[in-house]
Amino acid sequence: MSATFKSLGLSPETLGAVKRARFGTPTPIQAQAIPPALSGRDVIGCAATGTGKTAAYLLPMIERFAGERGTLGLILAPTRELVQQVAEQARFFGEPRRVLPITIIGGEDMNAQVAELKERPTLIVATPGRLVDLLGIKAVNLSHIRTLVLDEADRMLDMGFLPQINQILQALPRKHQTLLFSATLGADVARFGQRALNKPVRVEVTPSGTPAARADQHLYMVKPEEKWPLLLTLLAEDEASALVFVRTQARADKMKELLAAAGYKSAALHAGRTQAQRKQALEGFRRGQYRCLVATDLAARGLDVDDIGHVISLDIPHGPEDYVHRIGRTARAEASGRASLFALDVERRTLRDIESIIRQELPLAEVPRKSPIFRKEMEAFLAKQRDPGPPQADHGRSTRAADATPGRHARSHGKARPKGPDRQ
Template sequence: MSFEKLGLSENSLNAVRRKGFEKPTDIQKEVIPRLLRGDNDIIGQSQTGTGKTAAFALPLIELIDEEIKEVQAIVITPTRELAIQVADEIRSLRGKRRINVLPVYGGQPIGPQIRNLRRGVHIVVGTPGRVIDHIERGTLSLDGVSYFILDEADRMLDMGFIEDIERILRHTSEEKRVLMFSATIPREILRLARRYLKDYEVIRIQDRSLAPELVEQIYFEVRPNKRFSLLCSILDEKDFYGIVFCQTKRETRELASKLKTKGYSVEALNGDIPQKGRERILERFRKGKIRVLVATDVAARGIDVKDLTHVINYSIPQNPEAYVHRIGRTGREGKRGKAITFVAPWESPKLRDIERVARVKIKEMAYPTEYGRRKRDIPMVS
């Protein structure tokens, strides 16, 4: 199927061509026609990196009335980085339409956001806390919102934002359409849907594994005191470009510091770093000036960097949803990637749970047969 058959205008088709999109992804094939022509609410389940943003952005651009200078659509994202990214993607797809898109998020002065809102904004993309802040200040009215988009709903749940989402929803009209997008659909998301969505349909793109098909998934059973040496051997692979996930902010700082002393091109990314500093680090990472990013789940949420070769779970994810989102940073846009998880001997039950819920098979890799170039420096994993 081509984009021409989805019901998009010539303006949107030209924007798609400029972006270099050749044919729609599965989620785009399902969502675009439904949002353009239907009236049902939608829950869309699709892997990370499958074009979910364009799936709702392209129809929104068609449906927004640019002559009405009020907020007609709002997109809620779990993190600042994702809010910026989604806003940029919508702008890149609007073509010649004069649609104003504004990201609103914490960590930056609220004054410029208020001034932009007063000038007239059609689409707001924001994090829950800052959206609520604007609502309570009276600087953001959702009375005219016709489209409410919840992006990465399962991460909203993990990060404790569901009450905030419900609070925002109560400020919107009953006549709006609601779309939720998520890599996984936990029971809590369905409960939220039953409470706030009208006639909705669930679109599930993946039938089997929730993980990206082009990601090779392996794990090492390794004791914590041996993880660093094993990590260094993996980072020494030719053209390594990836993210190393840790559980805590402190661990990201300590690990990045140790890697820097070894000469690796690395930076830590965590919630303690001011927003401008995080944006600078991400920009350097996107340009390849940093080859290794050591991050927490929250800080790395919404990172969309092309051509990442690896994701390394230095700390095993807390749940299967976090695993799916982490490894979705690689294996995107037809490129292959590798996801490597370090598992302590006592963490095997957690690994089995990830495999069962995410419907994946993670292959055990024996060290040092696969990563043996530095084996004189690395003790045998035990």
């Protein structure tokens, strides 16, 4: 017999909020993580992105803190966007129980955040960098925290937040509950968990590193100049929303411009955009204002958008774990979708690493080189190679394939991986 939210021990008030959220039955991570979290146990939860892990830790926290005063819960997440999305869900579920959150993120008015902290909110949802800044000026008191949540712990460690997390741990009471959630459980996460958690219940609803099984995966082996023709060909096959991953901020901006010129309303999402620009891009993509969202891995973490039809990895990710997070965007909760990965022949070693972590071979798809769209873009590229024209004329349609060329050539001209967290 499958679990129900009622059988997990939630109160009528919280069940009412669950019903208003139109949740049906608990997802596997919710069914297995909520009971031990409710009982006060430490939990390590591993599940692919989009499987309901936010509610898996929020609902127990709200139940345990209802009717109590003071700041009792701290949720750490790697990006501003994820913090805001978690806080939105916390507000929705927590309002019936008067358990309300505030957000502590970089790029916002610190004085306003200090004022909010003085109101002693029940929950703080924060990025590690800004929270440490506030600890440094003694503007935040974490001495009464009873539950710490580390959301997307693998990404926080990848981003170099371990020193900040250690500082935050030092400010917490010695005895507290820790709930750690991660899409992958690599060696770094395992070492951290052994040190920071106390006899945790391990909840692994999918093997570590396994992407959501519902995603229909395709691997395209291409030449650099074939990426742009292939992208346009795939976009023309349907009208599904598309999340396009690239490796650098500059490339994201360039691809957004090229897609817009090709007739696809697009936005860019990366750490180099302002907070207002990132919010506008996300909201526009959610509402369907943009068909395509071009993003870097760092910026897209925590992206909470339902019904993404197609995740396209125009550039292969820096690390195999990033592929897991990318593909999780298109198979959220009970949804399904398509995921396409473009790879160069020189990237086969990275492909093997990806296949090792997802524990399956990526299905090889045929590059549609006979497609009229593909042929037209390739002909334009070849014509440009034969007659490059004056340097100032490289913004026209015939240059798109060359402009979109990724991988070795772009990197050899100094387009390095974005530097670490921008004081999130």
